Amino acid sequence: MLFQYILKGVARFPNLQALDVGNCSISLTGRTRVRSALRSRILTFYRSFTQLTRLDIRKSELTGNLEGLLDALQTPLEYLNISSCSLNEDDLRSLSQCRHTHSLRELHVSSLVHKGDLKTPDCILDCVENMTDNLVVLEIQNNDIGNDHHDRLCELVLQFKQLKMLDTLYNMMSQSSLLTLVKACAQCASLGCLALNLLPVLGTGELVLERRRAFQKELEDALLRWERRDLTLLVVAIGIE
16 A cells, blocks of 8 residues: 555654645555554544645545544645545535535545445535635536536535636536536636536537537627626537547
């Protein structure tokens, strides 16, 4: 396990304010004696930091253990990246109710659906809804957010009064849903950047490009109607040509 090799070295710096151990093969799951001992050692490792406010643990196996990890942290987090982690609904419920919700300014919860026990984006949106107004950056890529969820996403955007960046790339919203989302974002005065993707367009070659350009202009025109020249759209086209 890669993470075991860095435990001792990093633990010698208890005053770290930022720690990136994403993609380090962290696993807190399992019920064996060895796994329980390792889980205890890892939680002790996190307790050793007295000033940690930024934590990246993406691509970790945490199913059923996020609450313990968050409780182990002594300082309220301002930045948390749990993208591509294996989690369950209880983990996200714990995140939405923990003390860090009052301090978090940047939250990355991409690619959680179909990791661990999460099958739909509903519990992710539930979690985000409980974040406080301090949230500035929200990355929620690749979570199967489609037309059934876009209304709720629009409501969340209007909830956050300090949100500056919203990244919704690689979800499954239609053009009409995207247009509704852009209109909602235009009403969020603090928002400065919105990242979204276009689903595959019927046709080939130049026809596809024309249709995509026409829809992107429709999105930009919607912003102009709200006088939001300050809001940047990052548009990615996905699909097979």
